[in-house]
Amino acid sequence: MKCFNHMERDAVAACQKCGKGLCKECAEKYTPCLCDACAAKAGRERRQQAQSREEQRRQKYKDALVDTRSEFIKIAMIGILVGIFFVWWEATHGSSDSGFLDYIGLFFGAFCIPFGWKFLTYLQSFVPVSLFGTFWFWIIYIAVKAFLSVFAGIPAFIYQLVKTIITQRKINRLEQKGEKTSEEKAVKEENEAF
Ligand SMILES: [Zn+2]
Numbered sequence: 001m002k003c004f005n006h007m008e009r010d011a012v013a014a015c016q017k018c019g020k021g022l023c024k025e026c027a028e029k030y031t032p033c034l035c036d037a038c039a040a041k042a043g044r045e046r047r048q049q050a051q052s053r054e055e056q057r058r059q060k061y062k063d064a065l066v067d068t069r070s071e072f073i074k075i076a077m078i079g080i081l082v083g084i085f086f087v088w089w090e091a092t093h094g095s096s097d098s099g100f101l102d103y104i105g106l107f108f109g110a111f112c113i114p115f116g117w118k119f120l121t122y123l124q125s126f127v128p129v130s131l132f133g134t135f136w137f138w139i140i141y142i143a144v145k146a147f148l149s150v151f152a153g154i155p156a157f158i159y160q161l162v163k164t165i166i167t168q169r170k171i172n173r174l175e176q177k178g179e180k181t182s183e184e185k186a187v188k189e190e191n192e193a194f
């Protein structure tokens with residue numbers, strides 16, 4: 001058998017894909033031993049695979065960001081309901097001298113409670129103890145957690161708001177140029193946490 005590229009030379013090897021004869025010079029060109037056409041094809045396939053892996057990773061990253069955003073919206077909706085409840089309660093049961101600003105303050109404070117609740121739940125995830133208890137234990141537990149949520153609420157809300165704005169920017173950037181960033185991993189880990 002002669003070399004496919006050099007008709008004058010004897011083949012010392014064969015392409016591992018298509019079996020064409022290759023001389024010593026041609027056989028040493030690629031590892032594994034391939035002819036030019038098969039090496040080019042293999043390179044194309046490798047690039048396509050790398051590209052689709054890249055796209056999958058980008059999509060996963062984007063999904064995680066969108067999750068963070070929807071989680072924020074969900075908590076904000078609960079916050080609005082809690083806020084409305086507190087304002088309603090104050091209006092029907094509270095002191096009659098509450099002014100407009102008092103209601104705004106009350107609404108905002110109550111709106112932030114679910115954010116505080118989520119923050120406390122996040123802190124609890126560091127405590128490797130599962131809680132068991134009676135009905136009354138749970139009532140007290142929820143009451144204490146709700147009480148603490150009031151204090152944790154406003155900072156937790158601000159933190160989540162800033163984080164969501166940054167997340168939204170990242171989503172926009174991804175949609176615009178579909179460019180991957182090295183912060184990818186770090187952000188993903190962040191999203192898995194609080
Ligand atoms: Zn070949």
Ligand SMILES: [Zn+2]
Pocket residue numbers: 003004005006009022023024025026027
């Ligand atoms: Zn050759």
